Amino acid sequence: MQQIINFVIRNKTFLLFFLLFSIALALTIQSHSYHRSKFINSANSLTGGVYSISNSVDGYFGLKKENEILSEENKQLKEALFNLKNSSNGVTVDSSFAGKVFKVRTAEVYKNSYSLTNNYLTINKGKNDSIQQDFGVITSKGIVGIIDNISGNYATVLSILNKKSKINAKLKSTTHKGSLTWDGKSPHFTQLEDISTFAPVKVGDTIETGGESAIFPKGIGIGTVDSIEKDISGDTYTLQVKLFNDMTNIGTIYIIENLDRAEILDLESSNNE
């Protein structure tokens, strides 16, 4: 017994180092698996408070750009609205049958990283604003990511620039589907895997969300095909997708809630049983 205590006292520095290093390593490895509830994330009042102060200062520098994006989006929405009015040609559609499926909320981005291999955003909406895990996040141009951790007033978003991210996507012209991943290299490109070689894909084709998951609605823009590569097996293509979004410059985002999500998940889980 005496010897054990002596050993501990003699090597106390190394033992403490070993303990702390193991804890850090465990947290690192845990953070590599998708959707484990983590203790260490920036969705808490301390980090959120600091980021909100710094955002309130440097938010002013991007105001002009932000205004341009908003007016551009307004223009598109106005166009869509006028065209819709013309096409319905005065016939009133009874909206009581068309149930609302998606609910949209806005939020501000407090922190955005894009130079790491696993990137996250921190936003200023949380549990108190009815945000939950697995809600989709988009901008006016295209998708950004999926809500990951939430606290009272803040949430972190698993960016599409994250090795853990895997999002269902399809070609706009056909219905060939694949999954969108990221190789960790450039913040302007992501990869679309598992597109069948039967798909008539060309450089410049548009990629959009597939709507197979309960997270994103169908048809939200992602990017355009930049180059086409055949897999080693030769059965599928891997496409380099140039993103519509400039992921390095994101100010305001929209959070999409699928109101039928619980029902869809319920149905899918009952199928699996």
Next chain:
Amino acid sequence: MNSVFGLHSIRFIALLLVQVVICSHINFLGYINPYIYIIFIFLFPIRENRLVLLLTSFLLGMLVDMFLDSGGVHAAASVFLAYTRPILLKTSFGMLYEHQSIKFSNTEIGSLITYITFGTLIHHLVLFSLEIFNISGILLILKKTLFSSIFTIILCLLIIILFSRNKK
């Protein structure tokens, strides 16, 4: 003793805030960021207990991890740097360290540069190895380590020299 404690607490908080608010969002050439919070570990008093250094380094790294959503990579790298610090001090300062009489404000600039360079390289190598966490990304790890280290070393030296001259 009290003023030393106060000085290091202020340095801890100031470096943490500067790191997470400014330095982690520079993204020079797309991916190069300096990690200046390790100045705290470099300048930690030498006569202080090593266990205290390990614990505070862990805390500092953990807080940086919390702000940057990076799991535990900064905590691991900081603890590793804190553990290897005596070896670094011995190789770069030699006799001065044996006599426990180093004052960072008035040492030779050459020794200081050696100390900071090796410390930063070790810290960044551990940091990026764990961040990328893939042996096939070894080139990316080395590239990131090299470029970020250059940035960090220059900034660290500038900050240390700037602030130590002020106190005289």
